[in-house]
Every structure is written in C-alpha cells, then in structure tokens.
Amino acid sequence: MTAQRTKAFRSGVSRRALLGAAMGSAPLLLSPGPSWALPPVKTGLQPPKLVLLLVADQFRADNLARYSSMFVEGGLKRLLRQGAFAIGRYGQQNTYTGPGHALIATGSYGYLNGITQNKFWNRQSGKAESMLYDPQATVLGEKELSLDDDSSPRNLVGSTVFDELRLTSQDSRVLGVALKARGAILLGGHLGRAYFFSDQTGEFTTSTFYAKDLPDWVKAWNKKKLADAGFNKPWERLLPPASYPTIDDSPYEADLKGLGRVFPHAVNGKLQAPGPAFYETISYVPLGLDLTMDFVRAALAGEQLGRRGVTDVLAVSVSTTDLAGHLFGPLSHEYQDMVLRLDRAIAALLSDLDKQYKPGEVMVLFTADHGAAPIPDEMAQRSLFATRVKKPSIKDKINKALSEQFGVTGDWVVALEDPSVYLSPKLIAQAKADPSVVEEVAGRAALELPGMLGYYTRTQLLRGWLPPTDAAMAVSRSYFPTRGGEVVLVSAPFCFWGKYGDKELGTSHGSFYRYDTDVPIIFNGPWFAPGDYGVVDQVDFAATLSHVLRTTPPAAAAGRPITAALKPYPR
Numbered sequence: 001m002t003a004q005r006t007k008a009f010r011s012g013v014s015r016r017a018l019l020g021a022a023m024g025s026a027p028l029l030l031s032p033g034p035s036w037a038l039p040p041v042k043t044g045l046q047p048p049k050l051v052l053l054l055v056a057d058q059f060r061a062d063n064l065a066r067y068s069s070m071f072v073e074g075g076l077k078r079l080l081r082q083g084a085f086a087i088g089r090y091g092q093q094n095t096y097t098g099p100g101h102a103l104i105a106t107g108s109y110g111y112l113n114g115i116t117q118n119k120f121w122n123r124q125s126g127k128a129e130s131m132l133y134d135p136q137a138t139v140l141g142e143k144e145l146s147l148d149d150d151s152s153p154r155n156l157v158g159s160t161v162f163d164e165l166r167l168t169s170q171d172s173r174v175l176g177v178a179l180k181a182r183g184a185i186l187l188g189g190h191l192g193r194a195y196f197f198s199d200q201t202g203e204f205t206t207s208t209f210y211a212k213d214l215p216d217w218v219k220a221w222n223k224k225k226l227a228d229a230g231f232n233k234p235w236e237r238l239l240p241p242a243s244y245p246t247i248d249d250s251p252y253e254a255d256l257k258g259l260g261r262v263f264p265h266a267v268n269g270k271l272q273a274p275g276p277a278f279y280e281t282i283s284y285v286p287l288g289l290d291l292t293m294d295f296v297r298a299a300l301a302g303e304q305l306g307r308r309g310v311t312d313v314l315a316v317s318v319s320t321t322d323l324a325g326h327l328f329g330p331l332s333h334e335y336q337d338m339v340l341r342l343d344r345a346i347a348a349l350l351s352d353l354d355k356q357y358k359p360g361e362v363m364v365l366f367t368a369d370h371g372a373a374p375i376p377d378e379m380a381q382r383s384l385f386a387t388r389v390k391k392p393s394i395k396d397k398i399n400k401a402l403s404e405q406f407g408v409t410g411d412w413v414v415a416l417e418d419p420s421v422y423l424s425p426k427l428i429a430q431a432k433a434d435p436s437v438v439e440e441v442a443g444r445a446a447l448e449l450p451g452m453l454g455y456y457t458r459t460q461l462l463r464g465w466l467p468p469t470d471a472a473m474a475v476s477r478s479y480f481p482t483r484g485g486e487v488v489l490v491s492a493p494f495c496f497w498g499k500y501g502d503k504e505l506g507t508s509h510g511s512f513y514r515y516d517t518d519v520p521i522i523f524n525g526p527w528f529a530p531g532d533y534g535v536v537d538q539v540d541f542a543a544t545l546s547h548v549l550r551t552t553p554p555a556a557a558a559g560r561p562i563t564a565a566l567k568p569y570p571r
Contacts, residue, residue: 045526045567047549048363050306052353053315055104056342057097057183057322058509059368060330061087061518067339070243075347076522079366083524084531084565088367088538092477093490094419095509095516098131099478100369101186101317105160107542107557109477114157115186119148120483121415121422128415131155131483132182137209139181142200150181152209153190155483158555160189161542162313167191168551173303174313177296179283181207183317183369192313195299197291202227202279204295217302221295228274230287234264237333238340244333252377253334254327254505257281263333284323286341292318293345297352306357311549317369318342326500329375329507330515360526363548367541368519375507379494386494387451388501391416394446394489398423401445402438406431412442418498418510419478420485421446435459435486443487451495456488474512523565533565 064076071077092099092109094116102115110116115131122129132150139151159167162174166189176188181196185207188194193210195218197203203222206214214222237244241263253261257277258270267285269277282288296316299305305312321338328334346366353362379386395413398421402412408431415422421442428438436459443455456472459465461479466472475488491497493513500508509516521541527548539559546553547561 046360047311048306048525048527049311049361050353050357051311051313051315051363051365051545051549052349053187053313053365054346054367055101055183055187055315055317056366056368057178057180057317057319058325058330058370058372059321059339059519060371060515061520063339064520067336067343070239070340071343072347074350075343075345076366077343078347078350079364079522079524082530083364083522084528084533084562086521086533086562086565087535088519088521088541089535090370090512090517090519090538091474093471093474093488093510093512094478095370095511097180097322097369098182098186101183102156103538104367104369104541105162105186105189106156106158106554107161107539107546107559108158108554109539109558111477111479112158112556112558114155114480114483116478116480116483117417117420118182119417120420121417121485123422123425123482126414128417130182132185134207134209137207139198139207140205140211140214141203142198142205150185150196151207153185153188154209156186156190160186161545161549161551161554161557162187162315163189163191164546164551164554165311165313165549169310171308171310172312173305173308174315175299175303175305176315176317177204177292177299178317179288179292179319180317180322183319187315187317192315195295197279197283197288199279199283200276202274202282215302217298220302221298226291226294227279227282227287230267230282230290231274231278232266232268233287234266235259235285235287235334236264238337238344241333244336246331246333246336248333250329250332250375250378252375252505253329253332254503256284256327259284259327261328265334283319284327286320286338288320288323289318289338289341289345292316292320293349296349300356306361322372325372326506326508329378330372331374331378362525363527364522364524365541365545366520366522366524367538370509371514371516371519372509373494373496373507373511373513373515376494376496377504384494385492388504389449389451389491389495389497391497391502393449394421394497397445397449398442401441402427405441406433406438415485416498417485418496418501419489419491421487421489423486439486443489446487446489451492451497452489453492453495454490456490458484458486461488471512523562527567528565529567531565533562536562 098118106113129147134152134154137152174192176184176194178184179197184194184196324338376386439457543559544561
C-alpha cells in the first residue's frame with residue numbers, strides 16, 4: 001500500500017482517488033491537465049451585447065399554465081418555446097418585493113445580503129423605516145424624503161451579479177427600471193443606475209445616490225407627460241368577459257382612490273385633473289405597464305444599450321402585476337388581465353428587439369420576486385382554514401403576557417414589521433429579565449391567536465438552536481441580526497398579518513408556502529439549451545447568469561449554475 005500511495009502522489013492523483021485505492025476500489029481517472037489546457041469548444045457563442053432582465057413583481061409559477069391558452073405567440077410562449085425553463089423556489093421565508101429582488105440580484109439569502117423585509121425597526125433611530133431608506137440620498141424632483149421612501153442600496157450587503165459585471169467591464173452600463181423604487185434600486189445595484197416612478201410628479205426619476213441630475217433622454221421622456229395623457233381613461237378588459245373564468249366582483253377586493261371593484265375601473269384618483277392621488281393609482285393599472293415599457297424603449301435608445309462593444313444590462317421590474325394582485329387577488333379578473341397585458345407587452349418589446357439587434361446579441365431573462373396568497377376571506381368561504389391576524393391583537397396579547405410574567409406594565413412591543421416583533425430593551429432591562437425568556441413568553445403569547453402556526457426567537461436564531469425543519473431553515477435565511485426582531489412569527493397557510501392583515505381587503509405574500517415561493521425562471525438566447533429543468537433554488541438564477549457572463553459570482557452567492565441548461569461556451 002505504501003508503494004501505491006507514493007506512486008499516486010507522484011502522479012498527481014487527488015486525495016479522493018487515493019482514498020478509493022486505500023479502500024480497495026479503483027482510483028478515479030482524472031483529466032491529465034487543467035481545464036484551460038483542453039482544446040476550446042468552437043460553438044461560435046459570444047457574450048451578449050444586451051442582457052434584458054424582466055422581473056414580474058408577484059407572478060406565481062402556475063400563471064404560465066393557467067393562462068397559456070390566452071397568451072400570444074410572440075410573448076411568454078416564445079420565451080418558453082425557445083428558452084430554458086425552471087421553477088425557481090425561494091428558500092427563505094420573507095417573500096416580499098425587497099427580499100425577492102435582492103435575492104435575484106445577489107444570489108444570496110437575506111441573512112447574507114441584509115434585505116430581509118420591506119420595512120424594519122431601526123434600533124438606532126427608534127423608528128420604522130424602509131429597508132432602502134437613505135437620509136443621505138434624496139429623490140430628484142421630490143420635496144422631501146420620508147421614512148417609507150426608497151432611495152439607495154446602502155443596506156444591501158455584498159455585490160450583485162451586475163455589480164460584478166461592472167467591476168469586470170467598467171464601460172458596461174447597467175440600468176434598473178421600475179415603477180417601484182425598491183425594484184429599480186435593487187436591480188441597478190451599487191454600480192449601476194436606477195430609474196423609478198414618482199407618485200408626486202408623475203415622472204421617472206432617480207436619487208442623488210446615482211446622479212445629481214437626470215440625463216437628457218430622461219428629461220425628454222418626462223416632458224412628454226405620458227402619465228397625464230392617461231388621465232381619466234378607464235381600465236377595460238383586454239378580452240371578452242367570458243374569457244375570465246372567475247368572478248369579477250368580490251366583497252374582499254379593495255377600492256383604491258376610486259378605482260372600484262369591477263370593470264371598467266375609473267383611473268383618475270378622484271381628481272378633476274392629474275395630481276399625486278392619480279399618479280398613485282397608475283402603478284395599479286395597465287397605464288403603469290404602458291409607461292414602464294415606453295420608458296424601457298427610451299432607455300435602450302438614450303443609452304445606446306448593446307451598441308457599444310460591451311455587454312450592457314437593462315433590468316426591468318414590472319410593478320403592476322403586484323399592485324393589482326394586492327388589491328384584487330391573484331384569482332381576480334383584474335390580475336388575469338394584467339398578466340395577459342404583460343404577455344403582450346413582452347411580445348411587442350421582443351419584436352422591437354428583433355428589428356434592432358442581430359440574432360445572438362440579446363439575452364432575455366424572465367423571473368419573479370414572489371407569488372401571492374389567495375384572498376384569505378375567499379378561502380374561508382370555500383371551507384379552508386384562512387384568516388387575517390390583526391396587529392393590535394398581537395400587540396395586546398404580548399403586552400399582557402409580558403406584563404403579567406415580569407410585573408412591569410408598558411408597551412413591551414415597540415414595533416410590528418411582518419414577520420418580526422420588536423420588543424422594548426428598556427422594559428427588558430427594567431424587569432431585569434433574561435432576554436431569551438422574554439422572547440419565549442412573547443412567542444407563546446402570539447401563538448395563542450388563530451392563524452399563528454409558530455415562532456422563532458432571536459436567541460434561537462443567533463445561536464442556531466433550531467429544529468431540523470424546512471420552516472426553521474427558511475426563517476433563519478430571512479434573519480439579519482441588526483435588523484430582525486426579538487421574535488419572528490410564522491403564520492399558517494392562507495393566513496397572514498401585517499398591513500393586509502389589518503385591512504380586511506385584498507391579499508399579500510411573505511411566507512414559505514408554495515403560492516409565495518414558486519416562480520418561473522426562463523433563460524432565452526443561444527447560450528441556453530431549451531427544455532424544462534424542473535425545480536431549482538432561486539439563488540441558482542444569479543449563479544447561472546454569472547457563469548454565462550463569465551464574471552465573478554456575487555460576493556455572497558449561495559447558488560450553483562444550472563449546468564444542464566447551458567450550452568458549451570468558448571474557453
């Protein structure tokens with residue numbers, strides 16, 4: 001055996017092969033040299049000149065099957081027919097817009113990239129604020145920045161896949177575009193640029209994190225006042241009513257600023273002329289989709305994307321599917337109509353790209369940041385257990401339990417930001433209580449409420465005292481110590497709390513259940529092998545893109561390239 005080991009070491013056989021020899025099995029046959037010494041694979045593939053990433057905000061994987069018969073040939077059907085398809089599954093609990101876009105961009109879970117919620121309780125300021133709020137970055141054209149506003153990726157930890165592209169190729173341009181600021185900012189990353197819609201002005205803008213002034217092409221687009229042109233034009237169905245299999249009117253659908261619950265929807269914000277209340281409604285109706293796509297075309301031309309000898313990126317988050325879904329639910333006529341309109345908008349955009357770029361120059365990617373739960377009240381009517389949990393009831397339960405247990409009366413709960421409960425450090429100190437015990441008492445109290453399934457404490461999460469379950473893993477992946485609460489609550493299926501728990505209308509997302517976690521992934525272009533590749537972890541999306549772009553993966557990337565979906569690439 002000694003002679004065999006010596007020979008193995010001299011020949012450069014790996015430790016794995018040596019172990020196999022020691023166990024009496026045949027050694028592994030390894031490549032005679034490093035991969036770079038092998039002859040190149042001559043496929044003719046070149047890096048893309050343009051990467052177009054389309055992220056549909058709130059788009060469940062089952063949408064593709066449910067509405068496929070109503071899709072046009074040149075939109076999602078084309079991407080599916082020509083591309084590599086997989087179901088991307090979010091392996092974290094907090095399936096919201098911010099965490100979803102952050103995971104797409106970084107290929108890492110919230111516990112690594114820092115974006116675990118849309119809002120959190122800032123222990124330093126003692127206030128609830130947006131995860132992308134940055135007091136040092138103001139929004140151009142707006143008078144003041146509120147704690148609910150998004151203005152920079154300051155809180156995004158690590159790099160994005162497109163940050164890495166910019167580090168590799170400084171001449172590459174990366175643009176994030178969305179109606180929602182957080183969607184544009186997280187896709188634009190630290191080294192790109194982000195343009196988003198202002199509810200105050202009805203124009204696209206950016207923040208001082210990215211620029212002190214808007215480029216001329218954005219100013220020119222804003223001068224056209226396309227938002228104002230859509231004032232008071234009602235939202236009608238795209239197809240005949242019989243094409244929509246569900247009911248149009250549900251008492252649990254929300255009515256935002258005069259939109260109403262049924263078609264046709266008035267789009268005026270209850271105003272006589274365009275103004276902020278009208279601009280707020282734009283993101284909930286097809287007009288918002290139209291503005292987004294028109295701005296995308298202006299960006300392609302204004303920045304000369306894909307025409308400058310380097311790889312450029314246009315990352316677009318379509319916000320209208322999410323906002324319509326929140327108001328009317330994922331099974332509504334309105335949401336279905338928005339999906340069909342998105343399909344046709346994609347078809348029109350792809351047709352334009354066909355005319356402007358040569359075959360093999362454009363890579364098109366499609367995915368989503370999360371899904372959505374059906375409206376819980378409608379599920380309850382169908383004999384499924386479903387309910388809304390009120391924030392005041394959570395607060396009252398916990399305050400009462402902690403006051404009785406430790407003899408200190410007061411507001412033990414300083415903030416509730418789904419799914420986190422933030423407890424008062426002042427009262428914990430006053431009670432001279434063990435924080436871990438306080439957390440347990442608070443969690444048990446919340447668990448008494450119908451609709452609550454479980455809880456995890458800060459102590460458990462920081463020390464790794466977790467049961468070996470998928471739920472525990474999903475929660476731990478969504479916990480960032482400096483931004484998470486003392487208790488993380490887990491709701492039962494078809495149940496939720498937070499903003500839409502209190503409203504009693506509309507629906508939400510933010511769980512590890514399949515209606516929230518499963519989204520489509522489509523890679524389209526000559527770099528990919530068409531086919532269905534089953535279910536993958538959503539973190540694999542960024543890893544696959546980095547592999548094809550030949551860039552360093554994002555710093556905290558946790559995924560692996562979906563190699564089966566890749567064509568051989570020149571070395």
